[in-house]
Amino acid sequence: xxxxxxxxxxxxxxxxxxxxxxxxxxxxxxxxxxxxxxxxxxxxxxxxxxxxxxxxxxxxxxxxxxxxxxxxxxxxxxxxxxxxxxxxxxxxxxxxxxxxxxxxxxxxxxxxxxxxxxxxxxxxxxxxxxxxxxxxxxxxxxxxxxxxxxxxxxxxxxxxxxxxxxxxxxxxxxxxxxxxxxxxxxxxxxxxxxxxxxxxxxxxxxxxxxxxxxxxxxxxxxxxxxxxxxxxxxxxxxxxxxxxxxxxxxxxxxxxxxxxxxxxxxxxxxxxxxxxxxxxxxxxxxxxxxxxxxxxxxxxxxxxxxxxxxxxxxxxxxxxxxxxxxxxxxxxxxxxxxxxxxxxxxxxxxxxxxxxxxxxxxxxxxxxxxxxxxxxxxxxxxxxxxxxxxxxxxxxxxxxxxxxxxxxxxxxxxxxxxxxxxxxxxxxxxxxxxxxxxxxxxxxxxxxxxxxxxxxxxxxxxxxxxxxxxxxxxxxxxxxxxxxxxxxxxxxxxxxxxxxxx
Ligand code: NDP
Numbered sequence: 001x002x003x004x005x006x007x008x009x010x011x012x013x014x015x016x017x018x019x020x021x022x023x024x025x026x027x028x029x030x031x032x033x034x035x036x037x038x039x040x041x042x043x044x045x046x047x048x049x050x051x052x053x054x055x056x057x058x059x060x061x062x063x064x065x066x067x068x069x070x071x072x073x074x075x076x077x078x079x080x081x082x083x084x085x086x087x088x089x090x091x092x093x094x095x096x097x098x099x100x101x102x103x104x105x106x107x108x109x110x111x112x113x114x115x116x117x118x119x120x121x122x123x124x125x126x127x128x129x130x131x132x133x134x135x136x137x138x139x140x141x142x143x144x145x146x147x148x149x150x151x152x153x154x155x156x157x158x159x160x161x162x163x164x165x166x167x168x169x170x171x172x173x174x175x176x177x178x179x180x181x182x183x184x185x186x187x188x189x190x191x192x193x194x195x196x197x198x199x200x201x202x203x204x205x206x207x208x209x210x211x212x213x214x215x216x217x218x219x220x221x222x223x224x225x226x227x228x229x230x231x232x233x234x235x236x237x238x239x240x241x242x243x244x245x246x247x248x249x250x251x252x253x254x255x256x257x258x259x260x261x262x263x264x265x266x267x268x269x270x271x272x273x274x275x276x277x278x279x280x281x282x283x284x285x286x287x288x289x290x291x292x293x294x295x296x297x298x299x300x301x302x303x304x305x306x307x308x309x310x311x312x313x314x315x316x317x318x319x320x321x322x323x324x325x326x327x328x329x330x331x332x333x334x335x336x337x338x339x340x341x342x343x344x345x346x347x348x349x350x351x352x353x354x355x356x357x358x359x360x361x362x363x364x365x366x367x368x369x370x371x372x373x374x375x376x377x378x379x380x381x382x383x384x385x386x387x388x389x390x391x392x393x394x395x396x397x398x399x400x401x402x403x404x405x406x407x408x409x410x411x412x413x414x415x416x417x418x419x420x421x422x423x424x425x426x427x428x429x430x431x432x433x434x435x436x437x438x439x440x441x442x443x444x445x446x447x448x449x450x451x452x453x454x455x456x457x458x459x460x461x462x463x464x465x466x467x468x469x470x471x472x473x474x475x476x477x478x479x480x481x482x483x484x485x486x487x488x489x490x491x492x493x494x495x496x497x498x499x500x501x502x
Contacts, residue, residue, distance in 0.1 A: 012042040014190035014214050016051050017197050019058035020207030025051045027215065030187060035103035035334040036325050038373030042101075044190050046215035052182070052223040055211040059153040059180035060229055062208030069150040069178035077125040079204065080176060084121035086203035087168065087196060091118065094199075097192035098164055103333040103375070104289050105325040116455075117168035117196070123457050124176035127474040142490055148482035150178030151255075152231035155224045157217075157245070159237040160186035160336055161291040161397070163193050166259075169472060170234050171200075171210055177481035182211045182230070184221050186237075188336060190214045217241060230254065232480070236293075238395075239421075239466045246469060257470035257480055259293070259462060261395040262423030265416035266296030267438060269409075270305045272428035273450070278309065280452040281401070282316055284426065286379050289333050290399030291340075293467075294424045294446075294453050298392060299403050300415050306405045310383065313401070314360045317379040323367045332399055334375040341375040344398035348380055351391035351402075356382040359403070387418040395421065409434065413441045422464030424448060445471070 014032060015022040027046035034041045047055070063069060068076070087094070091114035098109050134146040154174045158167035163185055174181040185193040197212045213220050225233055225245050233249050235242055236259040249256045266284055268277045284296030301309050325333030335341035341364065348362030361380030366372065381401040384392050392402045406412040416425060425444035429435050439447050445463040448454060455461065460471035470480060 011040070012191070014042055014044040014194050016045070016047045016055065016214050017194060017212040018051065018055045019062075019211065020201050023047075023051060023054070027051070027219075030216070032101055032188070032190060033337065034100050035336050035338075036371055036374045038338070038375065042191060044187060044214050046187075047213040047220045047223075048215070049223040052213050052220060052227060055182045055213050056153060056224070056227050056229050058208040058211050059182050062206060063150070063152055063180040066180075066206045066209060068175075068180070068206060068209055071178070073128050073131075076176060076178070077129055080121045080125035080172065082203045083172075083175075083200050083205060084118045084125070086199050087114070087121065088118035090195075090199050091115065094164055094192045094196055097195055098189070099325050099333075101189045101191045102160065102163070102336055103325050104162075104291075105330050105333045107328050107330075108288060113162055113165040116165045119457075120165075120169045120172040123474070124172040124477070127478065128176045131478065141492065141494070142488055144486055144488040147485050147487060148177070148478065149485055151481060151483050152179060153229060154179050154181040154481065155227070155230045155233045156181050156183045157221055157225070157233070157235045157237060158183065158185050158193065160189040161288065161293070163189045164196055166236050167193055168196065170236075171197075173472070173477035173481055174234075175209060177478060179481055180209045180211075182213060182224060184213050184215070184217075184224050187214065187216045187220075225249065226252075228252070232256070234472075234480070235259070242468070255480065257462070257472060258468045259472060260423075260466060260468045261397075261421060262293045262295065262463065262467050263298060263393070263395050263419045263421040264294060264296050264424045264426065264444065265298045265300055265419070265442070266426040267300045267412050267416050267428065267442075268302065268305070268309065269412070269427075269429035269431065269434055270302040271431040271434060273430060274305060274309065276450070277428040278312055278316070280426070280428070281313060282320075283452045285401040286317070286320060286332060286399045289335065290379075291336060291397050295397075296426045296452075297396065297400065297402060298387075298416075298419070299401055300412055301403060301405055302412070303405050303407050306403075310359065310381075310403055314381060317360050317381055317401075320379045322365045322376050322378065324371055332376075332379060335377060335398060336375075338375050340398070341377055344380075344396055344400060345377060347391040347394070347396050347398075347400060348382065351382045351384065351389055354389040354391075355386075356384040356389055356391065356402075358382055361399070387415055393419065409437065413438065417441075417443045420466040423462075423467035424453075426452070
């Protein structure tokens with residue numbers, strides 16, 4: 001260092017957070033990259049089995065001693081509302097951190113992700129205020145009631161595409177129903193979630209109820225899901241990982257929810273409001289940098305409208321502003337990692353080889369200046385002659401639309417259902433009987449009619465087929481995060497048959 005020169009600022013380190021304190025441990029140090037700049041911006045201190053064990057022990061201790069599971073509903077509601085306000089107040093700081101490691105545009109992070117995160121805590125405060133019970137008194141002389149109790153320690157595993165928005169729902173639900181938890185973010189995006197968990201503590205959350213362990217899935221995640229003192233596992237991520245975790249949980253008979261991948265059909269009939277359908281098709285595949293489980297990635301068009309629709313879609317896709325996610329004018333930021341960028345572009349090349357027409361994109365986009373090493377790609381679209389090519393079958397998880405054309409209603413539904421996934425489906429038509437039939441025939445956990453994604457938190461969310469197991473939502477989370485206990489007593493003292501009286 002030269003005389004008079006300021007000392008270099010040390011790079012931030014994403015540690016774990018156990019019993020309210022940051023813990024770095026002696027594990028591997030991994031780089032956290034900024035995908036818009038292509039540079040390392042932070043380090044990550046990987047939690048090994050020892051730190052994971054400490055986190056589970058801290059959660060169990062808080063579950064046993066903090067009084068949280070036994071606290072009144074009013075007390076839990078007041079705390080959840082405080083947490084909601086704290087997340088809302090920190091929305092800008094959290095969005096900056098999320099943007100730095102994820103590259104989704106700031107506007108979307110501020111307006112969608114962080115608002116949603118704050119709302120998650122408020123939502124579950126409301127849900128527990130409305131909980132109802134069951135009473136059975138049909139058996140003469142007896143009354144049975146069903147009570148719900150917190151389960152214990154939940155392992156929460158979050159993906160990288162919307163870390164704060166998705167993990168906050170799991171944390172809020174686990175807490176609302178009286179549990180303690182250990183969260184594992186994706187190793188790619190640890191920054192905003194670590195800060196969020198810290199903010200929850202600053203807002204008054206008792207230590208140990210929410211712990212966070214950072215590190216790779218195969219190391220930290222594996223240690224967490226196989227820990228013998230974890231009572232339940234809530235996972236959001238890819239289908240292959242989901243299968244591995246579900247088998248581990250099955251071996252130990254632990255309940256799981258699995259929110260997995262998607263390859264959702266967006267079925268557009270000639271009877272649709274095509275202007276709206278076009279706007280929604282673009283948002284459905286290119287928002288969140290195209291990296292979202294519920295993307296409408298297979299766009300199915302009725303032949304009479306297909307040519308014109310595709311032309312207009314392609315013109316709009318080419319006009320999407322790709323670049324710095326911090327700039328409020330930007331519409332598409334970088335892919336989350338260089339490996340992911342290469343994977344997405346590989347699908348365009350593969351599709352061409354398999355006979356699809358590349359309509360637009362399929363290449364990297366040079367964004368100059370400080371962003372010249374960022375992982376930017378052009379919004380991409382292909383027209384596929386069949387549902388069998390890899391780009392139409394696999395979840396690409398990028399700004400990549402696959403068009404297919406149908407002639408009849410039956411063909412539309414067959415194409416829509418010709419997938420291993422079944423997370424959501426979109427249908428566009430102003431012809432009510434067509435909509436009614438499609439809603440019945442589409443094999444997906446959620447069907448959105450004449451609207452882009454509209455997540456109703458009260459309703460169950462989750463997938464058919466390889467898209468998941470179990471559901472998230474108000475009632476669905478109550479069932480997952482609580483144990484049921486049936487209590488039976490007589491309305492008048494019973495005459496118990498006497499045995500052993502000689
Ligand atoms: P992954 O399945 O690769 O990872 C998800 C999480 O699991 C990460 O935190 C990962 O850690 C961790 N993990 C990986 N291996 C293990 C293991 N053996 N044990 C425990 N944890 C492990 O998914 P992505 O992060 O790549 O997320 C993208 C996927 O998530 C897409 O398929 C997408 O569709 C799906 N998704 C589903 C949603 C839904 O609601 N249905 C919503 C959003 C995304 P690490 O990354 O550090 O390796």
